[in-house]
Amino acid sequence: MNxxxxxxxxxxxxxxxxxxxxHTLIRDGVPSIVNPFDGYALECAARIKDKDPSTKITVxxxxxxxxxxxxxxxxxxxxxxxxxxxxxxFGGSDTLATSYIxxxxxxxxxxxxxxxxIIFCGKQAIDGDTAQVGPEIAEHLGYPxxxxxxxAFDEGNGKLKVKKELEDGCEMIxxxxxxxxxxxxxxxxxxxxxxxxxxxxxRAEIPTIGFADLTGIDPERVGLKGSPTKVKKTFTPPxxxxxxxxxxxxxxxxxxxxxxxxxxxxIV
Amino acid sequence: xxxxxxxxxxxxxxxxDGTAKNVGAELLNPGKDIATKQGGKLVxxxxxxxxxxxxxxxxxxxxDSVIVVDGPEYQHYTTDAYVTAMYHLVEKFxxxxxxxxxxxxxxxxxxxxxxxxxxxLTADCTQLAYDEESGNVAWTRPAFGGNLMATILxxxxxxxxxxxxxxxxxxxxxxxxxxxxxxxEDFHVAPEDIRTEFLEVIKEAAGDIVDLxxxxxxxxxxxxxxxxxxxxxxxxxxxxxxxxxxxxxxAVDSDWIAHSHQVGQTGKTVGPKLYIACGISGAIQxxxxxxxxxxxxxxxxxxxxxxxxxxxxxVVGDLFEILPVLTAEIKKMKGIx
Ligand SMILES: Cc1cc2nc3c(=O)[nH]c(=O)nc-3n(C[C@H](O)[C@H](O)[C@H](O)COP(=O)(O)OP(=O)(O)OC[C@H]3O[C@@H](n4cnc5c(N)ncnc54)[C@H](O)[C@@H]3O)c2cc1C
Ligand SMILES: Nc1ncnc2c1ncn2[C@@H]1O[C@H](COP(=O)(O)O)[C@@H](O)[C@H]1O
Numbered sequence: 129m130n131x132x133x134x135x136x137x138x139x140x141x142x143x144x145x146x147x148x149x150x151h152t153l154i155r156d157g158v159p160s161i162v163n164p165f166d167g168y169a170l171e172c173a174a175r176i177k178d179k180d181p182s183t184k185i186t187v188x189x190x191x192x193x194x195x196x197x198x199x200x201x202x203x204x205x206x207x208x209x210x211x212x213x214x215x216x217x218f219g220g221s222d223t224l225a226t227s228y229i230x231x232x233x234x235x236x237x238x239x240x241x242x243x244x245x246i247i248f249c250g251k252q253a254i255d256g257d258t259a260q261v262g263p264e265i266a267e268h269l270g271y272p273x274x275x276x277x278x279x280a281f282d283e284g285n286g287k288l289k290v291k292k293e294l295e296d297g298c299e300m301i302x303x304x305x306x307x308x309x310x311x312x313x314x315x316x317x318x319x320x321x322x323x324x325x326x327x328x329x330x331r332a333e334i335p336t337i338g339f340a341d342l343t344g345i346d347p348e349r350v351g352l353k354g355s356p357t358k359v360k361k362t363f364t365p366p367x368x369x370x371x372x373x374x375x376x377x378x379x380x381x382x383x384x385x386x387x388x389x390x391x392x393x394x395i396v
Numbered sequence: 397x398x399x400x401x402x403x404x405x406x407x408x409x410x411x412x413d414g415t416a417k418n419v420g421a422e423l424l425n426p427g428k429d430i431a432t433k434q435g436g437k438l439v440x441x442x443x444x445x446x447x448x449x450x451x452x453x454x455x456x457x458x459x460d461s462v463i464v465v466d467g468p469e470y471q472h473y474t475t476d477a478y479v480t481a482m483y484h485l486v487e488k489f490x491x492x493x494x495x496x497x498x499x500x501x502x503x504x505x506x507x508x509x510x511x512x513x514x515x516x517l518t519a520d521c522t523q524l525a526y527d528e529e530s531g532n533v534a535w536t537r538p539a540f541g542g543n544l545m546a547t548i549l550x551x552x553x554x555x556x557x558x559x560x561x562x563x564x565x566x567x568x569x570x571x572x573x574x575x576x577x578x579x580x581e582d583f584h585v586a587p588e589d590i591r592t593e594f595l596e597v598i599k600e601a602a603g604d605i606v607d608l609x610x611x612x613x614x615x616x617x618x619x620x621x622x623x624x625x626x627x628x629x630x631x632x633x634x635x636x637x638x639x640x641x642x643x644x645x646x647a648v649d650s651d652w653i654a655h656s657h658q659v660g661q662t663g664k665t666v667g668p669k670l671y672i673a674c675g676i677s678g679a680i681q682x683x684x685x686x687x688x689x690x691x692x693x694x695x696x697x698x699x700x701x702x703x704x705x706x707x708x709x710x711v712v713g714d715l716f717e718i719l720p721v722l723t724a725e726i727k728k729m730k731g732i733x
Pocket of ligand 2 (some may be wrong): 256
């Protein structure tokens with residue numbers, strides 16, 4: 129199997145603070161992490177490789193040069209090769225433009241790494257939470273897709289079985305390669321790097337692919353120009369107020385006070 | 397594309413038995429308002445198999461007309477069949493705006509459809525409005541795990557599309573006397589053009605199946621429940637309330653409960669009428685998944701726990717003392733023994 133994993137570097141939402149006066153997000157000094165869902169996607173690929181060591185895993189990220197750190201992290205936990213897609217032209221892209229750029233990058237990467245059988249994405253990136261880029265890459269490339277995947281199994285002969293999460297259970301889907309699979313949180317955790325794999329990742333060369341490297345890319349379809357959606361405004365959600373505190377001498381009293389209040393307010 | 401109409405569409409997602417999922421009827425309410433402001437009709441779009449029940453739901457909840465695509469290939473959702481059919485309908489009937497429920501299938505279909513149409517999609521909206529000034533739908537959605545809200549417009553492309561979180565809008569009363577024009581569109585997708593194949597439903601252990609997104613009442617347990625047995629009082633309260641059990645990631649990661657119960661950024665996003673958080677501190681990633689609940693009760697020993705910032709009822713105390721008494725009182729009231 130020849131696998132590509134798309135990863136995004138995102139701010140760690142645990143560390144995000146809100147500016148109390150301006151009501152904006154303080155991003156300065158907030159550490160960046162590999163989008164957790166992309167970590168699960170990479171682990172899905174690594175599990176295929178565990179079973180079939182001839183599998184090759186390439187990792188790609190579009191973003192500013194800092195995203196190299198995220199790519200290095202991926203190289204330490206299963207990635208064989210990594211590429212950064214970066215350029216001023218790409219700034220301001222919404223999901224449609226981002227997925228277009230990444231689909232152009234896929235064609236370029238295939239010249240270097242061979243045709244990919246599976247393109248794994250995370251279900252969604254935790255900064256925007258849109259869950260759009262994966263299916264849109266599939267659409268640009270004309271590939272079939274499975275979203276909300278928990279695990280993928282190589283059945284041989286270009287066939288895969290994918291376990292997909294539904295609202296009320298799971299189902300098994302058969303799909304042929306090449307395809308796009310977006311991965312949600314499975315019950316297992318991604319593997320940890322070893323000291324050795326970390327050191328090797330740190331030494332690895334990560335080539336940058338710029339706008340000029342993507343032959344045939346339409347400049348009208350990238351960046352702000354290529355983005356149909358525009359952010360009109362952002363604001364912090366109103367803080368909930370009017371909550372009441374219930375605390376009595378004993379737990380039983382507290383429970384009774386709560387019960388009375390809930391009945392009075394028509395909640396139960 | 398150039399919209400020929402000023403219509404607003406609501407995608408009425410169907411179940412396999414031809415009935416409508418809740419979210420379709422929910423969206424007809426805000427849809428009506430925006431359609432009127434746009435100066436167009438409110439159209440329900442039903443794709444499914446033997447889906448007369450879904451058509452009826454759309455009519456009774458206010459659709460001015462309903463376009464139906466019916467066929468066996470639409471019984472079980474597949475990306476290829478649904479996106480191909482939707483694309484066909486959009487090309488032919490040219491709406492200005494489309495609302496889709498942000499269910500797993502809606503979020504699978506939405507981005508593919510918008511990409512094929514080369515238009516904008518705003519995912520997982522929690523507020524909808526019509527921006528009079530520019531004549532666009534103003535889509536508002538949370539980002540950064542609910543820390544920030546963004547209002548998004550799609551000014552230059554049509555149709556403008558959004559997926560909307562289930563449970564955010566209230567379903568109106570059904571009016572059985574309503575009638576509407578039904579347009580049957582005979583459109584089929586060839587089997588070879590459906591490139592995924594449904595193999596089987598995977599049976600999870602009984603307790604692992606839970607529909608959190610569709611639930612009206614959720615009782616969740618966190619690290620404070622202390623172990624797998626700690627979920628017993630949680631389950632008992634959920635049962636008397638007719639609700640389901642949720643969990644924080646800390647409880648899931650400790651293997652006290654199956655991952656399918658996890659609420660939050662890397663779990664499910666829920667919007668029940670009532671959310672009861674027991675022994676959950678209220679980390680930002682947990683709040684991201686449940687702060688949209690209508691009423692929140694938090695039970696926690698630590699009165700400084702951040703969960704109290706979002707709670708309507710902040711109950712300070714030990715969940716093991718409080719839950720059994722509360723459950724017993726509710727049982728008494730409901731006459732259950
Ligand atoms: C990338 C990322 C994604 C994440 N995604 C999610 C997610 O989707 N969902 C999620 O939930 N978390 C998520 N987390 C984890 C999150 O940051 C918290 O670690 C987690 O939510 C904490 O769970 P908790 O509140 O149960 O545990 P704790 O924070 O340990 O809180 C336990 C609480 O129980 C109270 N307590 C203890 N005993 C009792 C008692 N007897 N009675 C009453 N109260 C009691 C304590 O006072 C405490 O407040 C994510 C983290 C990261 C980094
Ligand atoms: N800039 C990017 N570079 C690489 N992959 C990305 C990028 N943006 C999104 N993706 C992939 O698409 C998935 C969904 O992202 P999103 O649509 O932004 O929620 C992510 O989990 C990544 O796998």
